Each structure stands twice: as C-alpha cells, then as structure tokens.
Amino acid sequence: MNGVRKGYVRPLDLRQGRVDMTHGSGGRAMAQLIEELFTSRLGNAYLGQGNDAAVLPIPPGRLVMSTDAHVVSPLFFPGGDIGCLSVHGTINDVAVMGATPLYLAASFILEEGFPLGDLARIVESMAAAAGDAAVPVVTGDTKVVQKGMGDGVYITTTGVGVVAEGQELSGDRARPGDRIIVSGSIGEHGMAIMAQRESIGFAAPIVSDTAALHGLIAAMRASGAAIRALRDPTRGGVATTLNEIARQSGVGMMLQESALPVQAEVAAACEFLGLDPLYVANEGKLLAIVALEDADSLLAAMHAHPLGQRAALIGTVHRDAQHFVQMTTAFGGRRIVDWLTGEQLPRIC
Amino acid sequence: MCLALPCRVVELRPDDMAVIDMAGVGKEISLALVDDVVVGDYVIVHVGYALTRLDPDEADKTLALFAELGEAALQETTAG
Amino acid sequence: MRFIDEFRDGELARGLAAAIRQHARGDRDYHFMEFCGGHTHAISRYGVTDLLPGHVRMIHGPGCPVCVLPIGRIDMAIRLVREAGVTLCSYGDPMRVPASGGLSLLKAKAALGRAGVGGDIRMVYSGADALTLAQRNPQRQVVFFAIGFETTTPPTAVLIKQARALGLGNFSVLCCHVLTPSAIASILESPEVRQWGTVPLDGFIGPAHVSTIIGTRPYEFFAEEYRKPVVIAGFEPLDVMQAILMLIEQVNSGRAVVENEFSRAVTRDGNRKAQDLVAEVFELRRSFAWRGLGELPYSALRIRREFADFDAERRFAVGYEAVADHPACECGAILRGVKRPQECRIFGSVCTPENPIGSCMVSSEGACAAHYSFGRFTDLAEAP
Structure with a gap:
C-alpha cells in the first residue's frame, strides 16, 4: 500500500474557509458542505436518509403548512441570529393556526465569500432552536450566488403541522365584545436590530424576543378558553396585525394605550x-x-407560562363599519392606530 | 418639526463629544453647540447634537403650575 | 423617561382640560395655529383635540421642513445622484417626498445601479454620519442633503466647519435650511388673514425647539405688529394644552405678547453660540421657494462664499428649477390654514400615505398625514 488513505477528504476549514462557487455546484465540495456543516449539526433520522425528499409519518388531523423567507441585517443580533429566527418564525406561523408543528424544511442561499465559521454558527443556532422546540429540520437545500448578489445568507424555512378536526382559529372570527390579549412586551426584535445599525449606534440593552410560541399556545389551548384567533405580530407590529384581523373579521377595535406592555429601553429608543x-x-x-x-x-x-408572564389585556373588539383600530391614549384622547405606511423610517422631525 | 429629547449627560469625551443616557439607552452626541456642560446635566438632543441645557428646577415649576391650575379648575367644576 | 413622561400625564391633562373649559368664553370661538408639525403630531398622536371644547380650534401651520420642501429641491438632490454620481446622504424624513417624474429619493434609490457603481442614496440619522462616510471613502463625492428649520441648521454649520478643518475635498452640503419667522410672516401677511379675514387667527403656538436656538425675541415683532399673541411651547401634550390655556387668557384680556411656556430650556435670547456659528457659515438667500407658500423673500439660508467649496450647488452647478404642484392638490391652502385636509378633493382617495400626491401627506408631521393616520375617524366613524 502506498500510504494514501482511501476516501480521505480534508475537513472544512471553519476558521479561515469561505463559501465559494463549488459549494453550490453539485459536486464533491457541495456534498462535503452538506454533510459536515449541515447534516452533522441538524442531524436526525429523516435528514440522514440523504434522499431528495423526506418521507414522514403524519398523525391524524388536517395538515397545516407555512413558509417564510428570512433576510435580516445584521445576521447576528442581541438575543439571536438568522438561524434561530428562521426556525422560530415558521414554527410560530404554523402554531398560531392552532396546529402542532411537526417538521421543518430549510433552504439556504449563500453568498460567495461568506465565512464558513459564521455559517456553522448559524446552523448550530438553528439546530439548537429546532431541538428545543422538538421540531426537526427534515430536508433542505443550498445554493450559492456570486459575491455582491446576496447579503451573506438568506434562509427560507417551510413548516408543517397538524390540527385536529373542529379546531378553528382564524383571523375572520373576531366578534364584537371579544377581548384582545398580547403575550408580552412589544417592539423588542425590531429595536434590537435597529440599535445595531451603524448609522444609529445605540448602546441599548435591548434583546430580540425571538422564540418559538407553540408551547405557550398549547398551554393557552389547554385552558379551554374560546380563542377566536391567534397571530404573531412580526413585520408591521401589533398595529398592522390588528388591522388585518379587524378587516378579515369586519369589526373595529379599541385599544388602551396604558395597558400596552413596552420595556423602558424600547420606549426610549423609539422616542429617539x-x-x-x-x-x-x-x-x-x-x-x-x-x-x-x-x-x-x-x-x-x-x-403561568414563561413566554406569557407579561401577557396583558390591551383592548376590545366592537362593531365598526369602517374597521378602524383606535386607541384611547394614556393622555385621555383618542387616535387611530392605522396600517403601517411604507417602511418605518427614523425621523428627525 | 425637530424631534428633540431631554437626555442626561453621563460621560464627557474629547472633541466636544459626550455620551448621554435616556432610560437605559446610551448614545454618543456632540456638545459643539453648548458650553460648560458637566456630567449629570440634562441637554436637549436633536440629530445627535445638544441644542441647549434643560433646567430641572424650571421643569418642576412648570409641572407644579400644571397641577395647580388643574386642581383649581377641577375644584371649581365640582363646586359649581 | 425623565422630563418626558411627566409631561404626558393623563391626570394633569384632565386638570388642564378643565381649566381650558373654564377660561374659554362661551360667546366666542378661538382659532389658534400651531405653526410646527411637531405640535400637529403631538395633538394627533395623544388625541389632544378630544380634550378641547368644540369652540377652541387648532389650525395646522406650515412648520414641517419636509412639507414645505418644493419638488424642484428634491429634483436637485436626485440629479446630483444620477448626473454627478454623488453619494447623497439624507435624513429619513425626505425619502418619500414626491419629486418630478413620479420619483422620490426612495424610488430613485431603487432605480440605481448596483451598489458601489455610480451614484448612491443613503439614509442617515445625523449629518455627522455623512461626514464620516466622506472621510472613509475619499474616492467618492458625498453630499449631505441638509433640510430643516433653525434647530437643524446649527448642526449643519458645525459639519461644514469640521469638513474645512479636516480639509475634506469630497464633502459638500445641499443647503435647504429655512427660517421660521419668514413663514409666520407670510401667513400673517396673506390676504386671507390680513384683508379678507377668511382665516380667523387668534394666536400662535411657536415651536420650543426652534426657540432653544433663536430665543423668543424674534416673535415679539409679530405680537406687536399684527396684534397676535404667541406662546412658545414644548412638544409634549401637556405643553400644548398649557399653551392653549395661555393663549385663551391673552385673548380674553386683550393682550398680544410673547409668552414662554418652555421656560425649562428657552430664553429670550436663545443659544448665542449656535447663532454665531450659523452666522459664520450661512447667509440669507434673497428668495427661496416654499411648497404651498411660493417664493418668500429672505426666508432661507445659503452657504457663505468663504465656505463655497462645501456648497454642493456651487461644486456641481445644479440649478433650481421650479416645478408646479399637482393641480388638484390643496397643500398650499392647507399649509396656510385656509383649508383643512378633509376639504381637499383628493384627500384619502387619490392622495394617501401609501401614494402621497402632496407633501402634507408624506411627513407624519404633515397636516394631511396626521389627520389621515390619527384623526379621520372623526370624519367617518361613529365613536363606539
């Protein structure tokens, strides 16, 4: 024998290495990336089968499916990163339909030149989030785009779950007299991201609230309460989500500003x-x-649930042909809480 | 116009710069427009610049005046 | 938040509301103009109108630098990017203001080539960020799009002096700074107020933050010459309520003087250091176009010849070209207090915050946007 080890492949260099075009070309480099960086971290029986698709057992009930593309800058932020965010976001979209989330699929668009070490951190974070939530990533895909054509990493996750027959949660079920509850203090994710932007440069102890909510939702459903609708107020915030529900259900809403839970730091950063x-x-x-x-x-x-300790009753549903969401201000007046217009841009005036 | 907020100066830095704090949020701002600011002063900050100092005694007086005017009016309303 | 939360207290608001109800005479109406968009925003956001009796009416004034910026000025900024290939740094506020050809800074940015090639548009929180960008990228021409009233002008003056001290050859300023007293004078001089009386105006609320710089003295002329009371007020809702109460008392007693509600940070003389800096770097423009108010004499600032190297208008030879506003848009009349937003034919139909036609619909401080976002239930919906 001549001393050449059969099948030896130099391991991925997670300290210096970077994503290059060969990692998306379908050859050996791609197989190595998938095996060493993805499968080893996200590992589970379904992913380990190495087929083009996962074959999965499904409990009885109706299938619930949702997909979400995740782009965030910066990729790492206080309280999380794009990895755990992409797991939580899709689990939550399935869970607010009242379903038990079962499986995730993940697809990655990687930019040429992205450090392999950072990618490994992101995948580890995904693995930890999926493990904590007990919702495995069962299939995935990676593509590589040329430098300058992406923003490091984009991750799209798709989730499936099941909901039993007769369990109906939907944004069109709000009725006059119903109450509106938020599960905790608002605005933390958006302000944690904003504070990191170079041009704003806040030193603020604001941490993203990114979390999987299916445990909290299970506890809520176990209480037997007649829940009409659940929704996670991501982009556009609480205001936009409530406007969506008000329009779907054909009702108006009245919020109490004094009841809205907001952390002092979030309030201050928003003022700025x-x-x-x-x-x-x-x-x-x-x-x-x-x-x-x-x-x-x-x-x-x-x-009684760790993710709902600051839950608060913030408003009521009423009849309103215009479907306005309004708010009684802490000051004693009234205002409309309208849909978000355009993008939230920092103001100087 | 002109979103400007009262903030407490917590640290003076070279080149007329300072760090302010508002409810736990810190930010570096410029003191180029105001003289003799010391740590602990409140300044009114606009686009990253302190426009002027805020006088805490005057602020308290203003609040006391609001309370006084309001109480008098509310009492009269009840009495009337 | 100290010195903020106390001035939003609902209990104190109830008391001041009672005091206003008591002092406002039943046999007359009161019409006060809050000059500044910041006050318009506070009134709408906190629902201050709900605490005022029906015969105390607030008229929204033209004091929003974004709203009064004419189309031609945004066009200049876009031309600098497209034709001169500069990196334009702007505050967030002007990004959505409509320009010619269906553009805005935001839309012009979307239509640019790939990052790093040709011109670029960046949003900044402070002009200092633009200066830093110029320092870090000596190969790029960086232009700061400087808008705003007297509050925002001194920071721009500091930047220009810093740029000169640093010998920066790639930093300049497109100066669109305007002056508050000129706009107030134009409203008081307008035929609707002076001759026809179609805009009843019993007094002004003046912006405290402008007065931290210029003091209260510049308003004394208005109080005297036009017999209109002026109260300089802060931007928290209690400050606004107190200013309304002070104006009612002046009107009732037949007085017309300048009073200072914001004694916690405003003096008669203002910030001399800032004034000196502004005088060193800027001089009056003979005339400047305001959206809605037209050409106003000596109403804006330009960069002095000594600092010409940092004046984007000189460096890139971009001239101002006047562009007519949309014919159906009533922003002009709304800015002068002649019409209310809901009296404009295209309010809420053609012109909405998503698709603003007029500038008053763009800035959240604009009278139209404030009414659309916070107050239009008063036109449409019945209170529950």
Whole structure:
C-alpha cells in the first residue's frame, strides 16, 4: 500500500474557509458542505436518509403548512441570529393556526465569500432552536450566488403541522365584545436590530424576543378558553396585525394605550428615532382574540407560562363599519392606530 | 418639526463629544453647540447634537403650575 | 423617561382640560395655529383635540421642513445622484417626498445601479454620519442633503466647519435650511388673514425647539405688529394644552405678547453660540421657494462664499428649477390654514400615505398625514 488513505477528504476549514462557487455546484465540495456543516449539526433520522425528499409519518388531523423567507441585517443580533429566527418564525406561523408543528424544511442561499465559521454558527443556532422546540429540520437545500448578489445568507424555512378536526382559529372570527390579549412586551426584535445599525449606534440593552410560541399556545389551548384567533405580530407590529384581523373579521377595535406592555429601553429608543412601538416587529409574541367570558382564564394560563408572564389585556373588539383600530391614549384622547405606511423610517422631525 | 429629547449627560469625551443616557439607552452626541456642560446635566438632543441645557428646577415649576391650575379648575367644576 | 413622561400625564391633562373649559368664553370661538408639525403630531398622536371644547380650534401651520420642501429641491438632490454620481446622504424624513417624474429619493434609490457603481442614496440619522462616510471613502463625492428649520441648521454649520478643518475635498452640503419667522410672516401677511379675514387667527403656538436656538425675541415683532399673541411651547401634550390655556387668557384680556411656556430650556435670547456659528457659515438667500407658500423673500439660508467649496450647488452647478404642484392638490391652502385636509378633493382617495400626491401627506408631521393616520375617524366613524 502506498500510504494514501482511501476516501480521505480534508475537513472544512471553519476558521479561515469561505463559501465559494463549488459549494453550490453539485459536486464533491457541495456534498462535503452538506454533510459536515449541515447534516452533522441538524442531524436526525429523516435528514440522514440523504434522499431528495423526506418521507414522514403524519398523525391524524388536517395538515397545516407555512413558509417564510428570512433576510435580516445584521445576521447576528442581541438575543439571536438568522438561524434561530428562521426556525422560530415558521414554527410560530404554523402554531398560531392552532396546529402542532411537526417538521421543518430549510433552504439556504449563500453568498460567495461568506465565512464558513459564521455559517456553522448559524446552523448550530438553528439546530439548537429546532431541538428545543422538538421540531426537526427534515430536508433542505443550498445554493450559492456570486459575491455582491446576496447579503451573506438568506434562509427560507417551510413548516408543517397538524390540527385536529373542529379546531378553528382564524383571523375572520373576531366578534364584537371579544377581548384582545398580547403575550408580552412589544417592539423588542425590531429595536434590537435597529440599535445595531451603524448609522444609529445605540448602546441599548435591548434583546430580540425571538422564540418559538407553540408551547405557550398549547398551554393557552389547554385552558379551554374560546380563542377566536391567534397571530404573531412580526413585520408591521401589533398595529398592522390588528388591522388585518379587524378587516378579515369586519369589526373595529379599541385599544388602551396604558395597558400596552413596552420595556423602558424600547420606549426610549423609539422616542429617539420617532418610531411607534406599535409598528415595530416582534418575533416571540402573539396576539389573541378571545371571548369576553374567557379572557381572565386565558390570561391566567398565559401568565403561568414563561413566554406569557407579561401577557396583558390591551383592548376590545366592537362593531365598526369602517374597521378602524383606535386607541384611547394614556393622555385621555383618542387616535387611530392605522396600517403601517411604507417602511418605518427614523425621523428627525 | 425637530424631534428633540431631554437626555442626561453621563460621560464627557474629547472633541466636544459626550455620551448621554435616556432610560437605559446610551448614545454618543456632540456638545459643539453648548458650553460648560458637566456630567449629570440634562441637554436637549436633536440629530445627535445638544441644542441647549434643560433646567430641572424650571421643569418642576412648570409641572407644579400644571397641577395647580388643574386642581383649581377641577375644584371649581365640582363646586359649581 | 425623565422630563418626558411627566409631561404626558393623563391626570394633569384632565386638570388642564378643565381649566381650558373654564377660561374659554362661551360667546366666542378661538382659532389658534400651531405653526410646527411637531405640535400637529403631538395633538394627533395623544388625541389632544378630544380634550378641547368644540369652540377652541387648532389650525395646522406650515412648520414641517419636509412639507414645505418644493419638488424642484428634491429634483436637485436626485440629479446630483444620477448626473454627478454623488453619494447623497439624507435624513429619513425626505425619502418619500414626491419629486418630478413620479420619483422620490426612495424610488430613485431603487432605480440605481448596483451598489458601489455610480451614484448612491443613503439614509442617515445625523449629518455627522455623512461626514464620516466622506472621510472613509475619499474616492467618492458625498453630499449631505441638509433640510430643516433653525434647530437643524446649527448642526449643519458645525459639519461644514469640521469638513474645512479636516480639509475634506469630497464633502459638500445641499443647503435647504429655512427660517421660521419668514413663514409666520407670510401667513400673517396673506390676504386671507390680513384683508379678507377668511382665516380667523387668534394666536400662535411657536415651536420650543426652534426657540432653544433663536430665543423668543424674534416673535415679539409679530405680537406687536399684527396684534397676535404667541406662546412658545414644548412638544409634549401637556405643553400644548398649557399653551392653549395661555393663549385663551391673552385673548380674553386683550393682550398680544410673547409668552414662554418652555421656560425649562428657552430664553429670550436663545443659544448665542449656535447663532454665531450659523452666522459664520450661512447667509440669507434673497428668495427661496416654499411648497404651498411660493417664493418668500429672505426666508432661507445659503452657504457663505468663504465656505463655497462645501456648497454642493456651487461644486456641481445644479440649478433650481421650479416645478408646479399637482393641480388638484390643496397643500398650499392647507399649509396656510385656509383649508383643512378633509376639504381637499383628493384627500384619502387619490392622495394617501401609501401614494402621497402632496407633501402634507408624506411627513407624519404633515397636516394631511396626521389627520389621515390619527384623526379621520372623526370624519367617518361613529365613536363606539
């Protein structure tokens, strides 16, 4: 024998190495990237089969499916990164339909030159989030685009879950008299990201709230409360999500500003930039519309869960042909809480 | 116009710069438009520049005046 | 937030509301103009109107630098990017203001080539970020799009002096700074107020942040010459309520003087250091176009000849070309207080915050956007 080890492949260099075009070409480099960087971290029986698709057992009930593309800058932020965010976001979209999330699929668009070490951190974070949530990533894909054609990493995740027959949660089910509950303080994810931007440069102890909400939702459903609708107020914030529900259900809403939970740092950062926390993104909060008589029991069930400790009753649903979401201000007046217009831009005036 | 906020100066830095704090949020700002600011002063900050100092005693007086005017009016309303 | 939350207190608001109800005479109406968009925003956002009796009416004034910026000025900024290939740095506020040809800075940015090739448009929080960008990229021409009233002008003056001290050859400023007293004078001189009386105006609320710089003295002329009371007020809702109460008392007693509600940071003389800096770097323009108000004499600033190297208008030879506003848009009348937003034919139909036609719909401080976003339930919906 001549000393050449059969099948030896030099391991990926996670310290100095970078994504290059061969990692997306379908050859040996791609196979190595998938095996060493992805499969080894996300490992589970389905992914390990190495087929083009995963074959999965499904419990009885109706299938719920959702997909979400994740782009975020910076990729690493206080409280999380694009990896765990892409797991939480899709789990939450499935869970707010009342479903038990079962499986995730993930597809990555990598930019040429992206450090392999950073990619490994992102995948580790995904693996940890999926492990904590007990929702495995069962299939995936990677593509590489040329330098300058992407922003490091984009991740699209698709989730499936099941919901039992007769369990109906939908944004068109809010009725006059219902109560509106938010699961905790608002605006943390959006402001954590904003504070990191170079041109704003805040030193603020604001941490993204990114979290998987299916555990909290299970506790809420176990309380037996008549929940009409659940939704996670991500982009556009609480204001936009409530406007969506008001339009779907053909109702109006009245919020109480004094009841809205907002952390002091988030409020201060919003003041600085002329932003309104009602329009800032959340990644680990939900809004619940619940029948009046069950509002207290639901709130109690939420308070007992770690992700619902600051849950608060923030408003009521009423009849309104215009479907306005309004708010009684802490000052004693009234205002409209409208849809988000365009993009939230920092203001100087 | 002109989003400007009262902030407490917590640190002076070279070149007329300072760090301010508002409810736990810190930011570096310029003191180029105001003289003799010391740590602990409140300044009104606009686009990253302190426009002027804020006088805490005057602020308290203003609030006391609001309270006084309001109480008098509310009492009269109840009495009337 | 100290010195902020206290001035938003609902209990104190109830008391001041009662005081306003008591002092406002039943046999007359009161019409006060809040000059500044910041006050318009505060009134809408906190629902201050709900706490005022029906016969105390607020008229929204022209004091929003974004709203009064004429189309031709945004066009200049876009031409600098497209034709001269500069990196334009702008505050967030002007990004969505409509320009010619269906453009805005935001849309012009979207239509640019790939990053790093040709011109670029960046959003900054502070002009200092533009200066830093110029320092880090000596091969690029960086232009700061400087808008704003007297509050925002001194920081621009500091930047220009810093750029000169650093010997920066790739930094300049497109100066669009305007002056508050000129705009107030134009409203007081307008035929609607002076001759026809079609705009009843019993007094002004003046912007405190402008007065931290210029003081209260420049308003004394208006109080005296036009017999209109002026109260300089802060931007928290209690400040606005107190200013309304002070104006009512002046009107009732037949006085017309300048009073200072924002004694916590405003003096009669203002910030001398800032004034000196502004005088050193800027001089008056003979005339400047305001959206809605037209050409106003001595109403804006330009960069002095001594600092010509940092004047983008000189460096790139981009001239101002006047562009007519949309014919159906009533922004002009709204900015002068002649019409209310809901009296404009295209308000809320053709012109919405998503597709603004007029500048008053763009800035959240604009009278139209504020009414659309916060107050239009008063036109349409019944209160529950």
